[in-house]
Amino acid sequence: MAENTSDAGLTFLAAGLQQFAERFIEGLHVRYLAWLAAPAEFETFRASFAQVSTSGFAMASQILLIVAIVAVPLVVGGRRIRIGTGTAWSRLLLSAMVAVIALAIGFVAARLLASQGLPVQTLQLWVTSTVAGWVVLIALHWLLLQQQPPEARLRRSRLTKFVRDLSLAILWAVAGLSLVASLRLWGAGAGMIDLWGTVVVTLPTLLLSTGAIWRHRRTLAGTVAGPRPRAFWRGSFARCWPAIVIGFILFIVVNAQVARTMGVALPGGAVAMTALIVIATPHLDAMIWDWAQRGLNSPNISTAAAAWRQTARFTVLIAVIASLGALWAAPLAVGFGIDLRHVALDAFKVALIGMFTAFCWNLIGTSIERVSRADRIAAAAGSTMTSSRLGTLVPLFGSIGKSLIVVFAFLSILVTVGVNVWPLITGLSFFGLAISFGTQALVKDVVSGMFFLIDDAFRYGEYIETTGAKGTVEKISLRSVSLRGSRGPIATVPYGQMGKVQNFSRDWVIDKIALRVSMDTDVELVRKIFKKIGEQISADPELNQNLLEPFKSQGSTEVEDGTLIVKAKFMAKPGTQFLIRKAAMKAILQAFRENGIRAVPKPFTGEVDPNA
Incomplete structure (x- = not known):
């Protein structure tokens, strides 16, 4: 039974592939015949100009003139925007004003150059496409260049070359699409439009864009990777990003050509917007990430403002998902009879909660x-x-x-x-x-830890000693504390098992030095030696910065086993007493040798075996 089902599935798949191949071959034949008819359609296209009392040369001259007229305010405005020092919002407003002014000038010039009908519509089409191309170039310049820090001169130089090469591909695509739209407007044949759209627009744009991306792939990867330090996944994704972009562009072009060959209409606007969103999102995310990191490190920006900069990345993600849903999921939902208003309202509420x-x-x-x-x-x-x-x-x-x-x-x-x-x-x-009853030890650890932290018993980096362990505090969790021992091992101690906590790193520490000398030692001389050593330590800038009370003698307070015990002490910052003690002991031994003071070892008080 299972074998029959598998065979039926394979048969159905093979039939589907065969049907697809037949339709594709038939579509290729139809497109080939349409391309062969392009010369005849071109003659018909030329004859259409005579119907409106103009010629192809005159129309082309008017198009070049209208593009030049519109380009003047765009170039001047773009230069002012690039060299301006205003905020991002002021530059955005200035860009919108320049675009509106250029559109107004272009529409007025179009009415002056042509009276009415198809010539005016053609000139208005080129005015609109010129302004749209300028907007795309400004957005590309802002996305890749404007947000680079001034110190990154080498990266900015490489990005400038990449933007220049990519701008050529964009301008070619905009001009080609405008030309194809003009052909449709003047009633050109399908074969002529297909030939021009494929050979003159699609293939050169594909070669220019993929060539620019591959030639500057390292620069493109650097813009997506963002500033250091960065996550491992982001670096790996950035290295693969140029290949992903090229593959995505190739997929769109091949998909569009296959759809045209098989006579299936693709939503061109949705495809173009999807490509723009998918390609621009990683760059926009890297730019916002850099902007957020600069806000986090700046003391002039409040905590709430820095947090909002971090949240802007999530906002962009929501906007991308919403845009893709509106482009593709919304038409599908309408086809299934789903109430989009209810779904959109719930999605909006979820997005607000997420933000x-x-x-x-x-x-x-x-x-x-x-x-x-x-x-x-x-x-x-x-x-x-x-x-x-x-x-x-x-x-x-x-x-x-x-x-x-x-x-x-x-x-x-x-x-x-x-x-x-x-x-x-x-x-x-x-x-x-039920868990609380079954894990009373865990509850005890958590509650004990809360009281230890409230009592300020220890902090990160402090050296403490508790039941069964001692070391430097490296990690404080909800249940336990991790201590790094002097030889490297880490001991994890649950709060519930911690009894007395002895903190060796709080406020100050007193270190005492005790020495055994002979009974005939001049105690006053020892006191003077200790005082001189204390003055030497206080005069050392490296030691004095950690010294809270000077090194001084405590005199001789006891006699033990026929020896005199002299003591000294000093107060220092926690953790720095070892360096001071080392310097003090070195000076004491040298002074004792110079003054003939002999240190006496502790006498042996054990019993000796007479037979040994």
Whole structure:
């Protein structure tokens, strides 16, 4: 039975492929015959000019003149826009004004050059296409060049060459499409239009665009990759992006030619907009990412504004999905009888929830990044307690806040699309209650950790000792703390198992040095030696910056096993006492040798075996 089904499927597939091949071959034959009829159609096309009392040469001259008239304000305005120092919104407004002025001048000139009928419509068509081509070039220039930082001169030089080569392909395509539209307007034959559209427009545009992309593939990949540091997936995607663009262009061209050959009409506007959206989106995303990173690093931009810059990437993603849905999904939904207004309203609500969620997420992330940066700067210049504590607590609370935001957003989306979430919440409540009874140790760890953090028992980078482990705090999670030992191993200690916490990195540390000397040692001489050593340490800029109280003698306070014990101490910043102690011990040993003071080892007090 299964073999019969498989054979039937293969037979159906083979029949479909054969039918497709027959239609394709038949379409090629029809197109070939139409191309052979193009010379005769051209003679008919030339005769159509006589019906409106003009000639092809006169019409071509008027087209060149109208393009030149429109190009003058566009070139002047484009130069002003490129060298301007205004904001992006002011440049956008200036570009719109230049386009409107050029359109107005072009339409007036078209009415002056031609009276009415097809000549006026043809000139107006070329005016519109000229302005549209200028708008595309300005958008390309702004997308690839305008947002580059001034210090990236080499990249800007390479991008300028790429934009120049790609602009040639765009201008050729705009001029070719305008020519094909003019042929249709004057009633040219289908064979002539197909021949000009394929040979004069499609193939040269394909060669120019793919050649420019392949020639500048590294430059194109660099614009998509964005500034460093970047994620691994983004770098890999950027390296593949030129090949993806070329493949996408080839797919569109081949698909359009196959559809034309088989007599299937493609929505040209939808295909062109889809190609524009797909190709421009990664570049726009990289540009917004760079813009957002500059806002994050700038102290002159508020946290909310920096978070909004981060959210702009998500906004662009929503706009892209909405545009593609409107181009392709909307006609399909209408065909199935789906109410688009209801779907669009729900989609709009979901998009608003997503944008608000993304903004809150980025607001928390931006706050964490700025607090962490301020904490690192404060640590380099002498950290204060408040900044360091914020640097410890904010990342942990930020993770909790992000988790809550995602949960609330998920429930809000379910409510928006008409799902009753109360049974889900009730079920999760009972499930959470069952988990809490079964994982009491986990609850104990979490609650204990909250109180440890509230009490400010330890922070990132501090050296602590607790039950069974000691080391530098490297990670603080919701359940445990990770300590890096002096030899490298990491110990993960749950909060519930931590008893007393001894912090060796808080505020200050006192280091004491005890030495054994003979009973006849001059204690006053030792005191003077320690005082001199303290002055030497205080005079050393490298050591003095970490010294809180000078190195000084504590005198001789006890006698042990026939030896005199002399002591000294100093107060330093936590973690820096070892360097000061090393310098002090070196100076003490040298001074003792110079002054004839002999250090005495600790006497051996054990019993000796007489038979040994």
